[in-house]
Amino acid sequence: MEKRESYFDNAKILLIFLVVFGHFIQSYIDANVFISYMYNFIYTFHMPAFIIISGFFAKGIYEKGYIWKITKKLIVPYMLFQVLYAVFYYFLHEEKTFHLELLDPRWSLWFLISLFFWNILLLMFNKLKPAAALAIAITIGLAAGFADWITNYLSLSRTLVFFPFFLVGYFLNKDSFQKLSSKKAKATAAAVMLVVTVGIIYFPDLNEKWFFGSMPYGDLESEKFLGMLKRTGIYAIQFIMAGSFFAFVPRRRFFFTRWGKNTLYVYLLHGFIVRLFRGSSLEDYLNQTLTLPVLIFASFVLTALLSSKYVTSLTQPFIELRISKWKPFIQAIEIKRMQNAGTFMDHIDNRK
Secondary structure (H helix, E strand, C coil): CCCCCHHHHHHHHHHHHHHHHHHHHHHHCCCCHHHHHHHHHHHCCHHHHHHHHHHHCCCCCCCCCHHHHHHHHHHHHHHHHHHHHHHHHHHCCCCCCCCCCCCCCCHHHHHHHHHHHHHHHHHHHCCCCHHHHHHHHHHHHHHHCCCCCCCCHHHHHHHHHHHHHHHHHHHCCHHHHHHCCCHHHHHHHHHHHHHHHHHHHHCCCCCHHHHCCCCCHHHHCCCHHHHHHHHHHHHHHHHHHHHHHHHCCCCCCCCCHHHHHHHHHHHHHHHHHHHHHCCCHHHHHHCCCCHHHHHHHHHHHHHHHHHCHHHHHHHHHHHCCCCHHHHHHHHHHHHHHHHHHHHHHHHHHHHC
8 A cells, every 4th residue: 555645645634724714714804804814815825725736636537447436436425415515504594495406516515526527627638738738728717707607507617717726736746846845945935925915915805706716707896808817817826825835835744644634524524514603603702702713723623523533434434435434343343242242152151
């Protein structure tokens, strides 16, 4: 079995923590200027970086059974969680009638269906030279904003807008990430992050929805040609910020590194907790107290909990459609059963 790379597991767990944290603090971006700045800062890189890593690990696209493998890994859980979210929202009373629309992804589930389509698109784009493939992908992402019908349905907008990041990840190799660990790269990354931070503060009215990639230009209240120019700028910011993030990812193993292999569990499950939090009395209470420290701690605890072997073992049949994590428990039960059977037979023998 190939040894897992601590670098990529560290990157994945840091990014999924930011996903959870970003969803928590979204409740306060209108009321707290500092949180609004932080929210925009996170969204300049966390999903693009996550998508780049996903593309990096998609190099087995031509392996036998790969399409079925990603279908089982992505589409089946997507369909299941679409149903679960429909039930969840109904009982949460956010929707008066039960509403199930399998092709309109609920909230964070867009990533699963987009990830599936990105893998399919690779079958065509990996035949091109990297520069040509990326140029075409960016052109398509920019053009998508002109079509008002390209929205959240089938996650089509995000699929087209974010595909360049997936493509970049696919064309990168380990040496590409290694080069980002140099002192010069880190100094450049720090300068980039500082400039972007100043830019976010200088333009406080920046609509964070530009970073979502989920809307046509018309829905972003922008003239379409101007919207294309804005998205071009957003692309530039997201690419350089994702690279800056990778420059600071640690390469050695930490106590949290092992959680990096379970980010799908965190991604799929944390939404239920966040949705319960939003609109609750706790959300209102934190708005009047030390919001940020509490939410940082809560995000860390939730990330750790949903990455734990207990939660992943319990939910594996629903997320991975297998029970390999159950085997230790099954074996322990079997051993206990055999021990009890042996004790019972010894008792019978003693009576004889």
